[in-house]
Amino acid sequence: MKPSVLRIGLLRGGLEIKQFMRQRESVVFTLLFPVMLLFIFGSVFKDNIAPGVTFSRYFVAGMIASGLVNTGFQQLAITIPMERDSGTLKRLRGTPMSPVSYFIGKAILVTVSMLVQVAMLLGFGLAFFGLHLPSTGERWFRFIWLVILGSICATVLGIAFASVPKSGRGASAIVSPIVIVLQFFSGVFFLFSSLPKWMQDFAALFPLKWLTLGMRSIFLPDNFAIKEVAHSWETGRTILVLVAWTIAGTLISIKTFKWSDR
Amino acid sequence: MQNAIKVRGLRKVYEDKKNGAKVAVDGIDLNVETGEIFAILGPNGAGKTTTVEILEGYRDRDAGEVSVLGFDPGDLKGQDRTWRNQIGIVLQSTSDAEDLTVAETVSHFAHYYSNPKDSEEVIAAVGLTDKTNARIRTLSGGQRRRLDVALGIVGGPKILFLDEPTTGFDPEARRTFWELIKTLQIEGTTILLTTHYLDEAEALANRVAVINNGRILEVATPANLGGRMNAKARVAWMANGRREEIFTDSPTKEVALLAKNFDGEIPELVVSRPSLEEIYLTMIGDQEVSA
Helix, strand or coil, rough: CCCCCCHHHHHHHHHEEEEEEHHHHHHHHHHHHHHHHHHHHHHHCCEEEEEEEEEHHHEEEEEEEHHHHHHHHHHHHHHHHHHHHCCCHHHHHCCCCCCCHHHHHHHHHHHHHHHHCCCCCHHHHHHHHHCCCCCCCCHHHHHHHHHHHHHHHHHHHHHHHCCCCCCCCHHHHHHHHHHHHHHHCCCCCCHHEEEEEEEEHCCCCCCCHHHHHHHHHHHHCHHHHHHHHCCCCCCHHHHHHHHHHHHHHHHHHHHHHHCCCC | CCCCEEEEEEEEECCCCCCCCCCEEEEEEEEEEECCCEEEECCCCHHHHHHHHCCCCCCCCCCCEEEECCCCCCCCCCCCCHHCCEEEEEECCCCCCCCCEHHHHHHHCCCCCCCCCCHHHHHCCCCCCCCCEEHHCCCCCCHHHHHHHHHHCCCCCCCEEEEEECCCCCCHHHHHHHHHHHHHHCCEEEEEEEEHHHHHHHHCCCCEEECCCEEEEEEEECHHHHHHHHCEEEEEEEHHHHHHEEHHHCCCHHHHHHHHHHHHCCCEEECCCCCCHHHHHHHHHHHHHCC
């Protein structure tokens, strides 16, 4: 009798979380760094950007969107090449473990670290930066599907991008700048509507801009939509972009995933 | 006896944009019998690892037939998990899972197999009981290698692949390791081992294949390799303060003659056959010249 794919996937998830918690770098960079950023930016920019809306509130919404990118895309695009380098993937490939179990384990790791991240950002946002929990059932619903869709999108793109870095060591040097540049371009650190047009157009090609917009549609007042570039929350287009990237990421992952570097 | 591994006409070519194609494996035939320890011996770059990685299902081949436990590792027809359930692989150096403990890692891997061994027993078998709860990053090179073996055998494999298992070991650790491998053979595991250590092949293997430039030069027992048992024996002794030596097919006769001449003890008598290492270097060297 073969052990079930799902059960091994759950066991791998437990193991992934155990390893994550034991690596100081991963805990600091994945979980604590965004919270530190929140405190620094949130404390510096307290000006109102609209009646009753401080920049720090705008910023928390953007940081929650970034949290999905950090725990999904950034984490996997860095750790999978490291696992490829260290022989972890090759060793696993030589066992009867199904590749599906491996990805279930990764999905569990992403889910757990994402939930912790979002909870921390929400908590500090509520306590210190004038954030309000979603005020209506409709907003909660939007928040939940945005988190789920955003996480799935970030995860498959992280797996797809994991084939790009040549070595485990180089992965962080390639992936981190991409994320940081996208954060600047996508309206996390600055008001998106105040960025140059070419930056806005560039950012609109990638999921992060749409995630930040979606999060603002949940955590900012409805009338703020008028201040957005399209004068609307563009919810339909957000779904479209995220779904398109998720499909592309999945296809690329299936085609390019490598278990060893040769 | 039945063949656990059967290889016919195996060929693998690596495309290299700069240097053109390089033939890594150039028509290899192999039979590994169930229950034997079979060593593949050869210099770096001879094609050992490529051959073994094709057998392990990591690489595809360009030509030839391969059967491992009746399966074709290059075309498992959806039977990947069934096949991998019966084999154990110990790769060359790895450095994974450094933040887990020995026990966590071994018992986790045990879950992958349908009929695993008891992880505590496996840890004891590789001599890591003292390190059961140690993080992997704190292990020495030799201890890590023993953990690699533990992960290779925890599924109770019918065939164990060992790729240069004792590189970097001190002499004592190697002997302990060899004992472990012999125990596995007694328990019925077929073992395919690559090494570039002659003494390792001699201590462990029932049969040895010497491979160079992607070709098999000879398959024989370590004692018979390169016509070792029929090679001329060297008889050396001291006479009048000078080292004398002859090479002969009949060393016993020569020694008897010498004993008569010396009327008793022959000073500093040595009778020897060429070592496996000498035979091996001659084989590799001959090929290098002819190639």
